Ligand code: NI
């Protein structure tokens with residue numbers, strides 16, 4: 001599976017047949033000015049929760065590409081009111097087979113409200129499993145023992161974890177999360193976008209290395225093959 005980073009918590013996962021976009025917040029992101037959202041193709045858009053910094057460009061990209069939005073029931077209902085028809089509601093603990101693999105919507109300890117104040121249901125994360133590998137996109141979350149349930153069910157190859165602290169886990173808790181989920185290869189997200197979540201990238205990578213884990217911080221716009 002190939003992954004491209006579009007800044008903050010936005011990644012594009014390319015499987016054999018599908019393009020899966022997570023949490024698009026690109027056009028308002030000062031660090032992602034060089035990314036043109038009209039160039040992004042997607043078959044599915046997975047939204048972890050309703051906060052603006054995760055959904056800002058979802059409506060525009062869904063309407064242009066015809067991608068299906070997969071999210072908590074309350075969030076897909078909100079998009080239905082905006083005229084989007086291709087929607088797949090889920091809720092915590094549920095899993096479903098999609099053409100790109102099995103998706104399980106897992107616990108995140110956070111909050112969720114949509115940009116206009118509408119209730120967003122519970123926030124979550126996604127585990128994606130297919131014949132190419134297994135990936136955990138944590139969304140915005142605190143460290144939680146519920147992550148051990150992921151290790152019980154899945155053999156993760158990669159995890160996308162927030163590391164910016166303040167609103168989510170920081171580096172030290174993300175390192176502890178690796179043991180809960182049974183995965184030592186991490187792509188970092190949710191850092192540096194705003195002053196509240198600025199980190200020392202080199203120190204973060206060193207902390208992971210010291211714990212015998214790997215932290216990859218992709219440049220915005222860069223891609224990587226998830227081996
Ligand atoms: Ni959030």
Ligand code: MN
Nearest residue numbers: 051053054140
């Ligand atoms: Mn966020």
